[in-house]
Every structure is written in structure tokens, then in C-alpha cells.
Amino acid sequence: MRDLVLVPSGRIAMGHTAMNGRRFQLGTLECDNQLFGEMEFFTGYRCQLDIMAEEPLEVARIDGERLEQALVAHPKVALFFATAIAIDYQDTVDIFTCRMLYPISYNIALDLYHSHCHDNPVSGFSKGYQEAERFGTTDRVYRRAVKELMDKGLVERGEQGLQIRDLAGLKAFLEQP
Known part of the structure; x- marks a missing residue:
């Protein structure tokens, strides 16, 4: 067609x-x-x-x-x-x-940063397993990557889902080799 x-x-x-x-x-x-x-x-x-x-x-x-x-x-x-x-x-x-x-934690951080800048061509999903699929992984691996970002103090869970806690730290994380 x-x-x-x-x-x-x-x-x-x-x-x-x-x-x-x-x-x-x-x-x-x-x-x-x-x-x-x-x-x-x-x-x-x-x-x-x-x-x-x-x-x-x-x-x-x-x-x-x-x-x-x-x-x-x-x-x-x-x-x-x-x-x-x-x-x-x-x-x-x-x-x-x-x-x-890039690792999943990097992709999650990059996605949050693009959302913060309002330049994300596509947005996420409301369900955890869909978010995991958005990064081509399982829910378990996705949760582990989110925990890594939370342990570094870069992101936190809010009413609307994940949100940036430390913008400067997140940018530094994304810029490291």
C-alpha cells in the first residue's frame, strides 16, 4: 500500500x-x-x-x-x-x-536530560515494563540502572516518575568518557 x-x-x-x-x-x-x-x-x-x-x-x-x-x-x-x-x-x-x-544507565540519564531540555522527539511510557522495553532491556535490568543513578544522587522518583535531582551532576555523568 x-x-x-x-x-x-x-x-x-x-x-x-x-x-x-x-x-x-x-x-x-x-x-x-x-x-x-x-x-x-x-x-x-x-x-x-x-x-x-x-x-x-x-x-x-x-x-x-x-x-x-x-x-x-x-x-x-x-x-x-x-x-x-x-x-x-x-x-x-x-x-x-x-x-x-551506551549502558542503560547512560541512556536513561540522557533521556531525562533531553526531556528536561524539551527536545526529546519521543517520550516515555507510564508503565515500568514499557520503559524497560524502550531501552531494549528487561524490567529487572532497567530497575538496576535506575537504582545506580539514584545511588549517585542524580535522579529521584517523583509524582511524574523519574526526575533529575542533580542537573550539574547528570550533565557531568553524560559527558564522562
Whole structure:
């Protein structure tokens, strides 16, 4: 299917379940006219992530054939798509790379720091096991990493979940080699 989906507003979750049953949850996204399917439209590949509504959504379907005609007739629209794809790609690769190359405690700290700066492309989940899956690990390993950060005095549990306790210390933790 070459159609795209536009979500005017609402909350969606993105993740992937591997053949071995392990799950990776990228996080949740608060949609503000969020477009889905543009990468698949241009590549012809299937979507690599599971995209799930976190609440009832109204969506609009964008006909792929009509979009292709519009792109040919208005090349500046193609530039808009290329830019949007590049930004999404960079954000996703950055998240995946950090998850693979750094310890879980570092990734949790980095996620909290990005949330503090309000520049997190995706946010977390409300349930512990979903947070663990967001970092590609088990609930037990996730809890151990959080405890490490708490023992260092960098984070604490608050009403809204984990929050930064020592911003300067957290930044120093993230900058160490």
C-alpha cells in the first residue's frame, strides 16, 4: 500500500518486536499533524516499526497515486518530504545508536536530560515494563540502572516518575568518557 496516514492529534506508540520475542519500544509521540508512511512511500519497503494508537484517533488517508502526481507537478513539495524524512531518520538513528553503544544507565540519564531540555522527539511510557522495553532491556535490568543513578544522587522518583535531582551532576555523568 502506498498511501500515507496523517494524524492531526493524539498519542501513538512506536516499537518493534524481534523474531526472538524481545521488544524495543521507541517511545510515544504526541501527534500534531504527524505524517506516517512517507519513508515507505519513497522506498517501497514495509514499515520497520509497529505504530499503535495509545487512544482513539481520527486519521486522514493520503492517496499515494495522487501524492506522486502532486510531487511531479510541484517539486518543492518533494523537498518538504525529503526534509521531513531526513529529520525523522536522524532522530531515530541517534536514538538507536545511543541505545546500542551506551549502558542503560547512560541512556536513561540522557533521556531525562533531553526531556528536561524539551527536545526529546519521543517520550516515555507510564508503565515500568514499557520503559524497560524502550531501552531494549528487561524490567529487572532497567530497575538496576535506575537504582545506580539514584545511588549517585542524580535522579529521584517523583509524582511524574523519574526526575533529575542533580542537573550539574547528570550533565557531568553524560559527558564522562
